[in-house]
Amino acid sequence: MPSHTKNTGGLSFEQTVPRSLAHRRCLGEVFVADTAAVGVGEYLAAVQIPRAHLLWSDRRGDQHDPLALVEAVRQAMTVFGHRYLNLPPDTALSLQRVAVDIEDRSVLHDDGATPLEGIVRLRTDLDAGTAYLTDHGFTATVTVGGAAAVSVRGGGIAFPAEAYAQLRQHQLADRLENGRGQGGSILRTSPVAPARVGRRDERNVVVGTGDSGVELVVDRRHPSFFDHPYDHVPGPLLLEGFRQAALLAVADTSASPPVALDAAPVTMAAEFSGFAEFHAPLILTSSIDRDDESDCAEIHLDLTQFGVRIAGCRIEFDLISPAPRRDAASLTAPEEIST
Known part of the structure; x- marks a missing residue:
């Protein structure tokens, strides 16, 4: 139907x-x-x-x-x-x-x-x-x-628009006053190869690796993450950055790195304590807990800027189990909505 x-x-x-x-x-x-x-x-x-x-x-x-x-x-x-x-x-x-x-x-x-x-x-x-x-x-x-x-x-x-504008103006002024807004040049980290994070198009790769570890790659020309202008790095880009950094962490600790490409996310939980600004590096750090018996991995990630943690995320992957497929009839059955 x-x-x-x-x-x-x-x-x-x-x-x-x-x-x-x-x-x-x-x-x-x-x-x-x-x-x-x-x-x-x-x-x-x-x-x-x-x-x-x-x-x-x-x-x-x-x-x-x-x-x-x-x-x-x-x-x-x-x-x-x-x-x-x-x-x-x-x-x-x-x-x-x-x-x-x-x-x-x-x-x-x-x-x-x-x-x-x-x-x-x-x-x-x-x-x-x-x-x-x-x-x-x-x-x-x-x-x-x-x-x-x-x-x-x-x-x-x-x-309200006015309250938000005042908040952001105060935050940016505070960072400039304390020198954090000029804390070194922005790292020019190149994105990793798309296959390492489950992508085909390099435009959708939002993490890179360098001397400081894994860095969020922010391209304000991206037509989806930056569909319209922002005064900070938007949340959907941060979530994608967490996911891609987690895939890198899984691959780096696996005897067979390509397993990360088949990793299926089971859960993902993130919290944000500050706005991510455009004018300084955003560094992603991770730690991983592996359960070889159940083929699960839980990755804990932090996002820091100006040396301050501004967001964190926990992602759990099922590394081995293939995703089951539903038969065509069940996928096209009428969807009943109770109101």
């Missing part, structure tokens, strides 16, 4: 929401097709990832990228805030923490012909009366073909 005729609780995949609601500049970077409010603090969104997307279609296996659904959840939250909570268009949303669990790898199988699409069900304590300057939490589940594929939970802060 074609995806646009599925029973999705009245949600449609016919067109995307206006790009301004998702804080995107390019139409092809909008992944939210439709939304609905189904209860107090509970919302649904139909999301679809383009098959030929520069970033999310650049993979070395036959599994859709679960971080593409994390980005879809992030966009859906932005749409919900504007559409149902009346947040002004210039509201700044700062993610403080996020945890991702891959619930069922089989539904992420890429048959080469069908775009990745699903339904986001999100619950949040964010409301119109207390939206600003307070830490709010959320939980979300993305179903694909009626089965739970990815769950995402986390929290963050919404800033």
Whole structure:
């Protein structure tokens, strides 16, 4: 049955929401097709990832990228805030923490012909009366073909435009005053080979290695990470940096380095304590715990800038187990949505 005729609780995949609601500049970077409010603090969104997307279609296996659904959840939250909570268009949303669990790898199988699409069900304590300057939490589940594929939970802060501008001005002035904004020249680390981090296109490689170890490579020309101008390094780029640094760590401790290319993420949890600036190196350090009996690896990563830790992440990989495939009938069955 074609995806646009599925029973999705009245949600449609016919067109995307206006790009301004998702804080995107390019139409092809909008992944939210439709939304609905189904209860107090509970919302649904139909999301679809383009098959030929520069970033999310650049993979070395036959599994859709679960971080593409994390980005879809992030966009859906932005749409919900504007559409149902009346947040002004210039509201700044700062993610403080996020945890991702891959619930069922089989539904992420890429048959080469069908775009990745699903339904986001999100619950949040964010409301119109207390939206600003307070830490709010959320939980979300993305179903694909009626089965739970990815769950995402986390929290963050919404800033009025003026308050955000004042905060960032104060932070940048403080760093310049203390000399941290001029703490040496930016390292010109070249990206590692795409195959080392599971990519084919070198434009999507965001880590490099040099004398200081692993460094985040920030290319503000990237059409997905920098769909529009930012005053700091955006969160999706930091998450991708953590993942790629973790793959390097796995490969470096493996007797057979190519195993990292087949590593399937099981969980990923990150927290952010500061903004990543453009004008100084961003260094990624890692430690790894290997369980050879279960073929699992847990990687702990830190991101530092100006000598200060500004973010951390824990990623667990299943190094050996191949991702199961669902039969075609189960993937195209109507998706029932209870409202």
